[in-house]
């Protein structure tokens with residue numbers, strides 16, 4: 216980053232004025248560096264929801280929401296989705312460059328060698344209620360990994376950080392698939408090293424010990440694409456949560472567990488689940504209008520799930536790619552006339568033509584289509600966010616590791632604008648009667 220100039224902050228009549236550095240990155244908006252603001256003026260900035268705040272500098276992912284651009288380490292998401300698989304993308308996010316074929320084989324083998332869970336950890340599952348949401352298990356089991364790897368948890372040691380990253384990327388599919396199997400009461404299916412990352416996950420989800428499970432390459436490609444498109448998304452809520460948790464020196468498993476907890480919310484990773492639930496609730500094409508009217512009504516907090524995005528205000532490049540995959544999968548499985556899919560496509564059409572949605576730049580987001588694709592793959596709605604967590608784990612560990620390896624990183628500690636009662640004394644006991 217380079218200093219480009221300065222910005223003057225003028226506090227008006229009689230007040231002082233302060234010069235603040237303006238810093239440029241390689242792409243995207245410049246930032247006003249306010250690190251010295253409090254020392255110089257005694258004031259804080261106020262930015263709930265971080266609408267105008269860059270919380271960190273990062274070399275991993277770039278987004279231009281107006282232009283619909285998403286780059287991982289400089290490569291456009293469209294090229295990565297067409298020419299790479301998820302393992303390439305994991306390597307890229309972690310190391311900054313795409314792997315050579317030798318590097319890829321070695322990386323892939325390392326991931327495969329870490330995919331099993333400690334048998335003691337497998338016992339954790341039985342402590343959960345059978346009907347527990349898989350995300351509840353994920354938060355617990357991923358956090359519990361920290362109880363198993365004391366020997367490699369020195370976060371100041373780069374080799375330990377890498378080891379933790381391998382373990383997390385490798386074990387998340389196993390943890391997620393076991394959460395599913397536990398929920399439906401089927402035996403756990405262990406990972407297989409002759410399968411790719413996406414194949415292995417589908418196998419652990421859908422195979423049963425009594426039959427051979429046949430993988431469909433169109434569906435494997437669709438899952439691989441879901442993983443690539445969700446692998447990282449710069450400083451979103453869950454990634455910022457991982458960074459904030461990690462800034463205190465917490466271990467990586469605890470940090471990723473915190474990220475999973477944040478991802479669970481319907482305004483973030485829970486959106487594709489919420490979107491499918493919404494489609495079920497609407498139920499029929501004839502009721503779409505009623506729901507659109509509710510979403511537009513200012514007195515009704517209802518929102519159309521799977522529409523809108525904090526950053527993409529034009530189009531979401533991931534949604535475009537997921538829409539393509541969506542049609543590919545529906546054609547492959549002959550599901551074009553399925554009730555819910557017809558309803559989704561009709562909702563998409565109506566919302567895209569409605570003035571309310573057009574003027575607010577509310578387009579279907581990636582979760583809208585990924586929910587439909589996952590349903591077509593036979594993945595139940597309650598597993599959607601767990602799959603998102605599995606895909607995002609590489610982004611979380613790459614961002615966490617970037618932060619820890621920066622010698623200037625400090626504990627994250629936001630300030631506040633206090634609006635509560637000013638200082639007062641507790642009344643005497645007699646007056647409190």
Ligand SMILES: CC(C)(COP(=O)(O)OP(=O)(O)OC[C@H]1O[C@@H](n2cnc3c(N)ncnc32)[C@H](O)[C@@H]1OP(=O)(O)O)[C@@H](O)C(=O)NCCC(=O)NCCS
Nearest residue numbers: 481482483486510518519520521522523524525575580582
């Ligand atoms: C993603 C989301 C949280 C972004 O929120 P945001 O950037 O803070 O946008 P705002 O809440 O400021 O919304 C801007 C306007 O669009 C409206 N709006 C946003 N999303 C909407 C939706 N899904 N349905 C109906 N109206 C919506 C807001 O009411 C607001 O209207 P107003 O200007 O008349 O007050 C929001 O669009 C949303 O809740 N979407 C549904 C959940 C979802 O799909 N999340 C997945 C994110 S990947």
